[in-house]
Amino acid sequence: MTAVYVLAGLVLGSVLLPYVLGPILVKATQAQAVRATFRPLDGTAPDLPGDAKAFFEAGIPPLLELGFTPLACMEMSHYVKNVKVYFTILEHREHCDYAMLDAFYLVFASGECKHRSMHTEFISLLTPERSVTTNNSSESVATPPVPGREKYFFRNITDSQRLYRAHQALARRAHAGTRMPLSAWEPDARVLQESISREHAFLSGQGYLRLDETAQQYRLTWKGAILMTWRLCWPVKQIRMAGDGRRAEALLRELGV
Numbered sequence: 001m002t003a004v005y006v007l008a009g010l011v012l013g014s015v016l017l018p019y020v021l022g023p024i025l026v027k028a029t030q031a032q033a034v035r036a037t038f039r040p041l042d043g044t045a046p047d048l049p050g051d052a053k054a055f056f057e058a059g060i061p062p063l064l065e066l067g068f069t070p071l072a073c074m075e076m077s078h079y080v081k082n083v084k085v086y087f088t089i090l091e092h093r094e095h096c097d098y099a100m101l102d103a104f105y106l107v108f109a110s111g112e113c114k115h116r117s118m119h120t121e122f123i124s125l126l127t128p129e130r131s132v133t134t135n136n137s138s139e140s141v142a143t144p145p146v147p148g149r150e151k152y153f154f155r156n157i158t159d160s161q162r163l164y165r166a167h168q169a170l171a172r173r174a175h176a177g178t179r180m181p182l183s184a185w186e187p188d189a190r191v192l193q194e195s196i197s198r199e200h201a202f203l204s205g206q207g208y209l210r211l212d213e214t215a216q217q218y219r220l221t222w223k224g225a226i227l228m229t230w231r232l233c234w235p236v237k238q239i240r241m242a243g244d245g246r247r248a249e250a251l252l253r254e255l256g257v
Contacts (some may be wrong), residue, residue: 018233023110029081031217035202036079036196037141039187041086050104052086055118059101060088062160068092068099069162074189079196082107083116095168097199098123099160102137120160123145126175134167143226146202150174154248155241162257169255 023124039046059069068090076085084107090099100121105113121135128147136157145151152170157163200218203209211217220228230236 019230022229022233023222023225026229027220027222031081031202031212031215031219032199033079034197034211034216034218035193037077038192039075039077041075042073045073048075049088049105049113049115051115052105053117055103056088056101056174059120059160060090063090063099063164066092066161066164067094068097072188076192086112087092096124097122097164097167097171099164120163122164124167126171126184130175131225132167132171132174134163134170136163140241141230142231143203143208144206146199152251154252155245156248161174166252166257167256 020134038195056073069092070120071089071091073086073088076087077083079085084105086105088101090101091097092099101118101151102121103118104116106116117137117139119135119137119139121133121137124132126132130150132150132152134152134154135153137213138155141151141153150170152166154166157166200209200211204211204226206219207221208228209218211223231240
């Protein structure tokens with residue numbers, strides 16, 4: 001019996017260890033810059049990773065068929081350490097919607113970029129303070145939603161045209177089909193930075209982040225480190241994602257998409 005208790009203790013310890021050490025490590029190492037760096041890119045830029053370029057080349061044609069037109073290709077860096085994001089922005093002038101193709105990368109000390117995740121996203125600005133966003137990101141979200149920003153995740157939809165149909169239905173339901181004109185939200189570096197700043201302000205108000213004025217970085221509080229880490233640990237992450245998946249499928253059935 002002693003061996004059984006020892007084995008049970010080891011199993012339990014291995015499960016609980018991330019819940020104890022994880023928040024400590026995350027709090028000590030994770031930070032978000034007050035200001036990110038945005039750099040315009042040519043879609044054929046030599047420093048654009050090959051798989052990001054391939055993702056954009058495959059993802060843009062279905063969006064063109066929907067009536068979207070490309071606006072810009074950009075790189076975001078110096079926001080989270082060792083992370084870069086490449087994205088292409090498109091606009092739909094008739095529907096007043098935006099589409100984004102996002103590619104996230106981990107950057108190593110050698111300069112090598114390793115692909116982490118890629119997804120398609122649609123954005124509708126309903127009022128200056130309210131928007132609807134729909135995407136198919138496979139990542140689990142650990143932060144609370146910002147008020148006024150309705151976000152929907154359909155991880156199982158790989159067809160961007162079907163994803164857009166779901167987005168249109170959600171946007172219509174949220175605000176009777178009304179959209180603000182595209183001129184009200186030009187997706188340039190200034191506007192993208194303002195969006196980041198609003199999220200920082202909200203998370204700080206919720207007690208997840210604190211501002212380090214000297215380093216010009218937002219760092220996790222103990223509350224933020226514990227809650228965000230626990231939400232991403234096994235089995236909590238898997239339970240939350242399974243629940244999200246069931247709710248997403250039910251919503252698609254309700255929308256008839």
